Amino acid sequence: MPELPEVEVTRRRLAPAWIGRRITRVVTGPPSYFFLTRPDLLAARLRGRVTTDLTRHGKYLLAAFDDGSRLLCHLGMTGQLFTCTSAEARRWLGVDPHVHLALALRDPAGARSSLLFRDVRKFGKVQWLAPGVTAERLAKMGPDALRITPRALHEALAQRGIPIKTALLDQSVLAGVGNIYADEALFLAAVPPTRPARTLSLAECETLVRSLRRVLQAAIRAGGSTISDFRGADGAPGSYQDNHRVYGRPGLPCPTCGTPIARVVLAQRSTHFCPRCQR
Numbered sequence: 001m002p003e004l005p006e007v008e009v010t011r012r013r014l015a016p017a018w019i020g021r022r023i024t025r026v027v028t029g030p031p032s033y034f035f036l037t038r039p040d041l042l043a044a045r046l047r048g049r050v051t052t053d054l055t056r057h058g059k060y061l062l063a064a065f066d067d068g069s070r071l072l073c074h075l076g077m078t079g080q081l082f083t084c085t086s087a088e089a090r091r092w093l094g095v096d097p098h099v100h101l102a103l104a105l106r107d108p109a110g111a112r113s114s115l116l117f118r119d120v121r122k123f124g125k126v127q128w129l130a131p132g133v134t135a136e137r138l139a140k141m142g143p144d145a146l147r148i149t150p151r152a153l154h155e156a157l158a159q160r161g162i163p164i165k166t167a168l169l170d171q172s173v174l175a176g177v178g179n180i181y182a183d184e185a186l187f188l189a190a191v192p193p194t195r196p197a198r199t200l201s202l203a204e205c206e207t208l209v210r211s212l213r214r215v216l217q218a219a220i221r222a223g224g225s226t227i228s229d230f231r232g233a234d235g236a237p238g239s240y241q242d243n244h245r246v247y248g249r250p251g252l253p254c255p256t257c258g259t260p261i262a263r264v265v266l267a268q269r270s271t272h273f274c275p276r277c278q279r
């Protein structure tokens with residue numbers, strides 16, 4: 001499942017290919033739960049718009065347009081957003097039933113390209129937002145994991161008796177962290193994943209915020225982690241999975257002390273940690 005780094009990698013690759021270009025044609029798949037905005041309405045709203053910005057909050061991407069409207073995109077479990085040539089887009093649309101949205105783009109010099117949103121399992125989402133409208137999904141979210149301050153994290157955790165690992169996965173606490181990077185950040189911060197969230201001191205929250213940034217930024221630099229179906233916008237797999245210190249390594253030696261990495265299940269999620277370094 002794409003987490004913050006994979007979505008940020010996608011954003012950085014897409015931005016130069018999308019911003020400043022006009023959407024000249026929109027092709028959609030049939031109505032499905034992928035479309036929070038009906039496909040015919042979505043097509044009508046997007047046609048003719050020039051993209052002015054592409055930002056990210058947590059695992060969501062937000063494209064802004066010249067009329068003040070925006071498009072919210074979520075990659076779900078298997079979503080891929082990528083640009084290609086118009087000829088490649090025609091080939092995709094001809095043979096692949098998993099392309100749900102295709103935008104034909106034209107830059108100011110007249111050069112054409114396409115942007116495709118492909119999703120095999122359809123847990124991805126697109127929603128058109130009228131000018132000034134805030135997406136309910138974003139309003140419920142905590143600060144982005146790369147921008148949260150230690151104090152804000154400390155305050156959000158103060159009310160929660162749940163394990164810190166579970167709290168980090170709660171998108172209303174902070175947005176963008178999933179299973180992999182929660183395990184990795186807790187290892188770097190030397191905090192056991194089972195610790196009640198509200199027992200973390202402000203100093204520990206400072207260490208944890210630093211660890212989160214370190215892990216997320218290293219993953220962005222590596223192009224994300226390739227787990228199951230994630231590919232960057234150019235189709236290239238990420239390589240951060242080779243740097244995982246605890247995630248997916250149960251029984252293997254801790255890179256710091258050699259103790260076998262332990263695995264427990266918290267909130268139905270597999271959780272990996274070093275029982276010696278994280279005490």
Ligand SMILES: [Zn+2]
Nearest residue numbers: 254257274277
């Ligand atoms: Zn260890």
